Amino acid sequence: MASRRIADEPAYVLHRHDWSESSLILEVFTRHHGRVVLAAKGVKRPTSSFRPILLPLQPLAIAFGGEGDVRALKAAEWAGGHVMPTGEALLSGYYLNELLMRLLARDDPHPGVFDVYAAVVRLLAGADADTLQWALRAFELLLLRELGLLPTLHIQTLSLQPLIPHARYTLLPEAGLQQVSDSEPHALAGAHWLTLQQALDQAVPLVALLQDCSSVLAQLQRPLRQLLNYHCGVETLRTRQMMLDLQSL
Template sequence: MATRRPHEEPAYVLHRYDWSESSLILDVFTRHQGRVALVAKGAKKPTSNFRPILLPLQPLRVSFGGESEIRNLKGAEWVGGHVMPTGDALLSGLYLNELLMRLLARDDPHQVLFDAYAAVVQVLASEHGEALEPALRAFELLLLREIGLLPLLDAQTLTMAPLIGAERYSLVPEGGLRQSHADDRASLSGAQWQSLQRGLQDGAPFLATLRACAEVANGLKPQLRALLHYHCGVATLHTRRMMIDLQSL
């Protein structure tokens, strides 16, 4: 059972909701407690110490307590280290937040995933735009693996037959990893899938998977998107729709 009075817990705000004229409900991703709901009383007041720091994509340390499902925020401190992402990077960060809120159960810790999220946020806040797509794909893979929704990537899912390096395979929502069909939107070679699996099994999985994604991000993107939408139960995520609408302006 999760500790009820965490102190200075590494955390990120995923989303915030108005609760009253002066307070907020926060959906927060913490390193040791997982995803939790907190009430920040008085956080909307101009004089509140919480007001300028309870923002998404900012590293925090929070303290909270209480026995109810929505616990009381006792303290919050901005850790610093980077500025708020902007533009496409900001939308990408909000997209990751939506995935976490849809797919992570409350009070279910995932320390490896938290560390990967923190690493992606640093990429989003940097000026290294070329790393954005591989970082997003690496995080999506780790998220699916951590919650048990990603099949092994070095074998065909239904038969468990090992992949052949030069053959093409596709990851599909209802069938896992299979040999590519003519109607598959995208595919990767067996050698590329095997490289991704080795990355996920590495002692530093985010960095290793990021390197493996660098050469295959474009082919991986539609396959992971279909899998994520399938498990989220939606045709298009809210943040994805926002990106599409902005691009059409």
């Protein structure tokens, strides 16, 4: 890894944990360098200017450098733009962070994912419950597509046959998009999958999904959850289980 200094890099903190009494290790998602691990020395001291800045779900501009798997944070500034989400929106933001931590390889840039993530995070603080769920489903779709884990939604995955608008199809982790019986509770009509594909093909797919596919996105929670859990290698994501536990209370 080159030791050159990277400056003015758009970034978000995904996770942080203690390194020593005064320092932190940060998992950071950057626009041009992907997910990187940074050592933030001395940031827990009361006099550190970084202390109130290095928070999750806040847009940052950072500088870092060094060699190896863990590099050194050199500078960080808050990029402004929105307040910290609270309540369900905060948990939803942590859910997005967990997805990125599990699915993105380190030092693998995905500027498109970064831009979608930034847009969704901006929505979190002011979104109502419905918009929040639509935004999460749209992010999941776009993340899976960017990583090559989402099959094309206008044909059946195994047979390559075009979808029949009135027939029903479901998204299976190991078989992709497959036709099922009309009684399958979590299947969508072929017309709905075609609408999703059309939105994904737009120049700004996040906007197209939220504007044109909100009613369809609301039906995607279970199939997308199964697909994400499969590729993450878990039965339930930790933040997802936390949300379920809080709802049960």
